[in-house]
Amino acid sequence: MKKSLITLLLFIFSSTFIFAQAPNPAGDILYPISQKGKFGFIDKTGKIVIKPKYETASDFSEGMAAVSMDGKFGFVDMTGKEVIPLQYNAASPFNQGMAKISMGGKFGFIDATGKVVVDTIYDDASKFTKDGLAMVQKDDKYGYIDKTGNMIINPQFIDASDFSEGFATVKVDDKYGAIDKTGALVIPAQYDGLGSFNSGLAWALVAGKYGFINKSGKMTIPANYIFVSDFSEGTAAAILNNKHIYIDTKGLQSVSIPTTNVSDHRKFVEGMALIQTTDSKYGFMDKSGRIVIHPQFDAAEPFYHGLARVSVAGKTGYVDKTGKLVWAPSN
Numbered sequence: 232m233k234k235s236l237i238t239l240l241l242f243i244f245s246s247t248f249i250f251a252q253a254p255n256p257a258g259d260i261l262y263p264i265s266q267k268g269k270f271g272f273i274d275k276t277g278k279i280v281i282k283p284k285y286e287t288a289s290d291f292s293e294g295m296a297a298v299s300m301d302g303k304f305g306f307v308d309m310t311g312k313e314v315i316p317l318q319y320n321a322a323s324p325f326n327q328g329m330a331k332i333s334m335g336g337k338f339g340f341i342d343a344t345g346k347v348v349v350d351t352i353y354d355d356a357s358k359f360t361k362d363g364l365a366m367v368q369k370d371d372k373y374g375y376i377d378k379t380g381n382m383i384i385n386p387q388f389i390d391a392s393d394f395s396e397g398f399a400t401v402k403v404d405d406k407y408g409a410i411d412k413t414g415a416l417v418i419p420a421q422y423d424g425l426g427s428f429n430s431g432l433a434w435a436l437v438a439g440k441y442g443f444i445n446k447s448g449k450m451t452i453p454a455n456y457i458f459v460s461d462f463s464e465g466t467a468a469a470i471l472n473n474k475h476i477y478i479d480t481k482g483l484q485s486v487s488i489p490t491t492n493v494s495d496h497r498k499f500v501e502g503m504a505l506i507q508t509t510d511s512k513y514g515f516m517d518k519s520g521r522i523v524i525h526p527q528f529d530a531a532e533p534f535y536h537g538l539a540r541v542s543v544a545g546k547t548g549y550v551d552k553t554g555k556l557v558w559a560p561s562n
Contacts, residue, residue, distance in 0.1 A: 281311040292324035362394035384414035395427040452482035500533035524554040
């Protein structure tokens with residue numbers, strides 16, 4: 232989707248891998264790592280399970296990870312077996328049994344057997360969500376297809392997001408609103424920006440300030456904030472009167488940050504939240520407001536399955552929730 236829909240700052244690393252997100256049948260997790268410019272996977276103890284040999288590697292999702300070699304993408308399982316041949320120009324992790332692939336500059340989808348279910352005919356595509364639809368782009372317009380490839384909502388929007396909790400954000404003319412799965416505009420396009428629904432609430436941008444609306448379109452948390460995140464684990468990160476805070480779904484301050492030298496903070500994931508200090512270092516705090524991992528990293532990502540990916544001097548590694556290095560930063 233177009234970047235104009237995302238008004239919050241995101242972490243974007245120059246490397247080409249992200250977190251593992253699915254356990255194997257034994258309950259273990261594999262995490263992508265880079266070693267001497269090649270990508271492989273480790274387990275949660277830091278042991279190499281799949282030797283680094285790939286040019287790129289994605290997260291594991293639904294038992295497979297996208298990898299590439301010689302510019303071609305395919306999928307490996309958690310034993311390292313190449314279960315879907317490396318034959319695509321690009322590939323993304325599986326979601327809801329489907330993975331986005333690219334051939335000839337166009338995008339489509341395959342199922343877990345590698346069968347092309349949606350032909351590569353779209354200019355761009357997103358992922359399938361729990362709502363059963365995926366966003367696709369055709370001739371600079373966005374619409375939505377189902378898992379059989381049927382067009383459910385015709386391409387008509389100049390900007391759009393994935394479905395979440397039954398709603399998708401769309402742009403009509405110069406404003407944002409939300410549609411339901413029939414394509415009906417159920418929340419009028421009247422906002423300068425609109426996030427996805429989480430915990431029944433979506434952030435809305437009005438005259439340069441953020442608040443939250445419910446699924447009826449009612450502003451339940453006034454637009455008083457200069458920054459907010461999506462809700463996660465019952466809280467959202469926010470900035471009010473230049474103070475970094477966390478609020479609950481009623482708009483009440485829920486977690487205090489125990490330092491004033493914070494320049495950025497993120498939503499809670501697995502009970503931990505990223506914070507950035509004024510000297511541009513990243514660390515983690517828990518829901519009691521305690522700094523658990525001292526800010527020391529040049530960049531970091533949220534925790535997934537007990538580990539967080541961190542970056543120091545351009546090298547990447549993993550830490551556990553005590554701050555112990557499970558995989559020392561390497562390149």
